[in-house]
Amino acid sequence: MQSVRKLICLLVAMGFLLGLNMAKTFAEGSAMTDWDREIISATGYGVGDPARAKNPGHLRIMAHQAAILDGYRRLAEQGQGIQVSGNSSIADNISTGDVVSGQFEAVVKRARIVSESYDEYNNCTVVMEVPLFGVTNSIAKAVFKPVEKEAFPQPTININVDNSVNQTVNQTVNQSQTINQNQTVNNGTSPAQENTNVSTVSAGGYTGLIVDCSGLGLQPVMSPVIRNANQQPIYGYKNLDYDRVIAHGMASYTTSMSGNVSRAGSNPLVVKAVSLAEHNSYPVLSMNDANKVLTANQSSHFLEMCAVVFVR
Secondary structure (H helix, E strand, C coil), X not given: CHHHHHHHHHHHHHHHHHHHHHHHHHHCCEEXXXXXXXXXXXXXXXXXXXXXXXXXXXXXXXXXXXXXHHHHHHHHHHHHCCECCCCCEHHHHHHHXXXXXXXXXXXXXXXXXXXXXXXXXXXXXXXXXXXXXXXXXXXXXXXXXXXXXXXXXXXXXXXXXXXXXXXXXXXXXXXXXXXXXXXXXXXXXXXXXXXXXXCCCCCCCCCEEEEECCCCCCCCCCCCCEEECCCCEEECXXXXXXXXXXXXXXXXXXXXXXXXXXXXXCCEEEEECCEEECCCCEEEECHHHHHHHHHHHHHHCCCXXXXXXXXX
């Protein structure tokens, strides 16, 4: 009888330690939204149940399945927190029915496993990613819906765009493109290939737009809007082609002018935001710069191509 009690106590202690180990394992999971790479990334952890495992191989399989489920959960939580606009997140859009919950969950469950590893106890760690934009499985496919397209507004005054004002900045851009020429984008194309898709060079015109928001605390969103000083939108989702937005997004984000600004091409128009609107999500341009952008776009059409970069 005494030996039975000792055995029971031992089993209880082992179960308690296993529970602590599982709690520690799952507590170490993490998730993040990488706007530079345009992905959601999550690290999932899992442990198997030795009492149910038939052999060490089965234990690894159980741990792998648990890690995948943990990764899915973390991706879903992170994804729902992404801001679609300055006023609403994906979770908000799900609650209002603007985003179908089942479609969003399906995107998460098709996440790509980037890496997988096991420790000495056969606990499993997986790193999983879901792209924000892309023709196939992407968050954008679940978030954006086709809308009636609207023309870009007309500039309020005629602005003669002077290419010389961007000469110094373009030197920095060209240098950064050389640095980033070996980087790849989410769909496996090189920056040069993405420029072919997103930015078209017009004769003597600008290839894209860079809005410098550095120092203002710009918050990335999936559907940004550029406004003029009168708070009138000059660039937004309704002005763009649905398929292009799904494939490439409306704009890319980078943390400096020396970062990856290749989306804006080799001769971008560079303007400085004077302020931010809608919870620091929408850049606001001076009237002169807003008109300059609209006037340049009439000949180059870089806004239609979504060749826009925000420096934050």
